[in-house]
Amino acid sequence: MALTFQTVIGLEIHVQLATKTKLFCSCSTNYIGARPNSNVCPVCLGQPGALPVVNGRAVELAARVGLALGSKVQEATRFHRKNYFYPDLSKDYQISQYDLPICAGGLVSFTDDEGETVRVAITRAHLEEDAGKLVHPSSDGRLAGAAHSLVDYNRGGVPLLEIVSEPDMTCPAHARLYTEQIRRLVRYLAVSDGDMESGSLRVDANISQKVSDGRWGSRVEIKNMNSLRALERALEYEEGRQRKVLSEGGEIRQETRHWDDGEGKTRSMRSKEEAHDYRYFPDPDLPPLIVDRDRLERVRSAMPELPWEAERRLVDAYGLGAEDAKVIAESAAAVAYLDGCVRAGAEARRAANWVRTEVLRVLNEKRISLETFPLKAENLAALLVLVEGKGLSTTAAKDVFDVMVRDGSTLEAAMAATGVVSGQVSGSRLEEIVETILAANVEAVEAVQSGKDIKGKKIKFLQGLVMREIRGQADAVQVEAVLKRKLI
Secondary structure, rough: OOOOOOOOOOOOEEEEOEEEEOOOOOOEOOOOOOOOOOOOHHHHHHHHOOOOOOOOHHHHHHHHHHHHHOEEEEOOEEEEEEEEEEOOOOOOOOOOOOOOEEEOOEEEEEEOOOOOOEEEEEEEEEEOOOOOOOEEEOOOOOOOOOOOOOEHHHHHOOEEEEEEEOOEEEOHHHHHHHHHHHHHHHHHHHOOOOOOOOOOEEEEEEEOOOOEEOEEEEOOOEEOOOOOOHHHHHHHHHHHHHHHHOOOOOOOOOOOOEEEEOEEEEEEEEEOOOOOHHHEEOOOOOOEOOOOOOHHHHHHHHHOOOOOHHHHHHHHHHOHHHHHHHHOOOOHHHHHHHHHHHOOOHHHHHHHHHHHHHHHHHHHHOOOOOOOOOOOOHHHHHHHHHHOOOOHHHHHHOOOOOHHHOOOHHHHHHHHHHHOOOOOOOOHHHHHHHHHHHHHHHHHHHHHHHHHHHOOOHHHHHHHHHHOOOOOOOOOHHHHHHHHHHHH
């Protein structure tokens, strides 16, 4: 009888918290682009006599995530020293949490690619400090084949929240969707930028196989996956590798493996450590961490609606399509901006379309946030109200929008700067513009009048020129009628 397999996956997601300073000292967390080893001090380097102090902002951000996950945010917790020896860890131990994490339990739900609801339980979420970064330069500038390694401790001590799931995922696609949901959550809560490429969100995946003959394959940990696609590919490869080994009667070693994205395979790094190998013990320099009720209530009262709650509301209250609602609900600021437009009188679906296309386009192009976006929601609403009332065409409105964003000007000033006048162009003014266009396009006129424009392409061409000249500020049917009357 052929063997069958059940995949078992659990994830450890490390989220860099968006604090200005490190977890236990006042060094800057802005390590990207900084001169190597410039954001360090005796505390984060672990020099003798230096005493750590817990960053209160990191504690609040961790509690915020815990509340969103439905975890129990524990009033009393403590830090341990996790001992291991590696060049990127200047102290030869990492300050982490062991038996008393700040957040215990919780749940993440998402809809899979088949439309089924998947629920993944959270074991814990605990605070810890990040390690440094190793660089392996070679003589030709490439990383491969380096004769030596360099270490940059700027990242060492940056606060992390490690979110540990139960092994509730049964396929690589579920692991991708779960990670996507966590990333969406931390971004929405402004806890982290969740950027996997820069390392702000890192995933360690644990995967094993349950065999129909009663065997269990040992758990294998996979590291070095810097995108959602890489995570899914790595798990797909490892799933196939483990099943092949078990089908042939072999055993799966408990180990840590490195994902090689270029070659599309995992490679063995080292045997997998157990908790006792790290020799955890309470950090003698840090007293127990008490999250008092008043602080927790302040965090709770400042919580926004969760992204999936906002998504449902945008569909139910505003009648948005599912895709529009999901895109906008990726950001609490975008949801608030849309709400502001609607409160100021804009029609919800038109406002959502402009937020998704024009507003987000500008944010991406200029690499700015909505907090620094120069066009306030009420000013965009005023523009959209004019479009809704046929006072401006969409084409003209986009020209006005660009000027309002560029100059931070009012609607009236932007319309004056672009030469746009509110209201439809018609009557004698439209007649004049049509005659000007016809006079400048003699060949097209002759083609129509000689009967060669059988499919009406020249008429459409001339109509487009007229509409462009008046920036869409006319009824297209009326423009076509004036053209045909002038030509035929």
